[in-house]
Amino acid sequence: MKYQTAITKIEDEREFVRGYSLEELTTKKSFVETVYLVLRGELPTAAETRLLNALLTAAIDHGPGTASGQVARIVASAQNSPHTALAAGILAMGERHGGAIEGAARFFQENKETGHIAGLVQSLKEQKIRLPGYGHAVLTHDGRSDVLLGVAKETGFYGPHCALAEKIGAVLNQISSKPIPLNIDGAMAAILLDMGFDWRLTKGFFIIARVPGLVAHIYEEMAGGEGLRRVPEEEIEYSGPEPRAL
Ligand SMILES: CC(C)(COP(=O)(O)OP(=O)(O)OC[C@H]1O[C@@H](n2cnc3c(N)ncnc32)[C@H](O)[C@@H]1OP(=O)(O)O)[C@@H](O)C(=O)NCCC(=O)NCCS
Structure with missing residues (x-):
């Protein structure tokens, strides 16, 4: 089954996101602008x-x-x-x-x-x-x-x-x-x-x-390196039956 996508095209070893060259986006646009582009389809x-x-x-x-x-x-x-x-x-x-x-x-x-x-x-x-x-x-x-x-x-x-x-x-x-x-x-x-x-x-x-x-x-x-975190015993309140014989 084919994937239909309008997000990214990889062609001749170049990548285009929403039609824009990723190389150009990398040098000319910010991360926030590119997040908007990838999610919205157009530049903000x-x-x-x-x-x-x-x-x-x-x-x-x-x-x-x-x-x-x-x-x-x-x-x-x-x-x-x-x-x-x-x-x-x-x-x-x-x-x-x-x-x-x-x-x-x-x-x-x-x-x-x-x-x-x-x-x-x-x-x-x-x-x-x-x-x-x-x-x-x-x-x-x-x-x-x-x-x-x-x-x-x-x-x-x-x-x-x-x-x-x-x-x-x-x-x-x-x-x-x-x-x-x-x-x-x-x-x-x-x-x-x-x-x-x-x-x-x-x-x-x-x-x-x-x-x-x-x-x-x-x-x-x-x-x-704090070690393994655990809920402190004083914060645990047992509400089940007291120990009992089998
Ligand atoms: C975040 C949240 C869990 C904090 O709860 P809390 O401060 O412990 O609130 P309490 O359980 O002490 O509730 C206090 C009162 O406020 C009410 N209340 C709290 N959040 C409410 C809400 N979003 N809508 C309507 N009533 C709300 C409770 O029903 C309760 O009313 P009552 O005293 O008349 O019975 C709770 O506000 C909530 O579930 N909000 C919706 C989810 C949400 O937006 N989460 C994102 C948090 S950044």
Whole structure:
């Protein structure tokens, strides 16, 4: 079965990405511009480059406490190869961490035209459904979202999805027991949609952004020689039956 692809062509020992010579891209374009090209099919404008650069920079790392950072370091500490630890970190991204970007983008796209957004948010809250892209385990306010929405405004990409994301955040905070900030997943999702990307690509952007951070954590773990990481016994509470006779 043939692969049909519009991404890369290799011909006469030369490579072309989306029709542009890779040699020329290498010397004339940045990594961010080429990421945009490979995913979108066309080169970005200066404004698109600036905004995508901001998105990828803001999500580069969030410390070893995150699910992906923790898992990558634990797997590295067991002396697996770097790519095994990296894959493990990426696999730790789920609906509550990293993967929330996709759910948020889908929700924004599907509800862009919804007139009664406040009623919908209220109803989801009553059903105890958590809106992807909102809330944070340690932050009451996610400054990364403010910065990104600011750059989106400056570059002319603050559109209906960004406005919807902020409106949902305002409603959610009125009816919640604690601050539920628009988090980086939610802000990135709204901005990528306003840039014209499909929601199905959004998780890929988060992964592209976070891989350098994970690689740094894996290297730090391997070079540091901390030994095998383990959950401390004092943090483990046994709740099963007491030892008993067979
Ligand atoms: C990230 C997350 C797991 C942190 O949870 P947490 O701070 O431990 O929140 P809690 O479990 O203490 O919940 C506190 C209250 O906020 C509510 N809440 C938290 N996140 C919510 C969300 N995204 N949408 C609606 N309500 C939310 C809870 O339902 C709970 O309400 P209640 O007190 O009325 O029952 C959570 O906010 C979440 O699941 N968010 C959606 C996934 C997401 O965007 N993840 C990316 C994080 S960067």
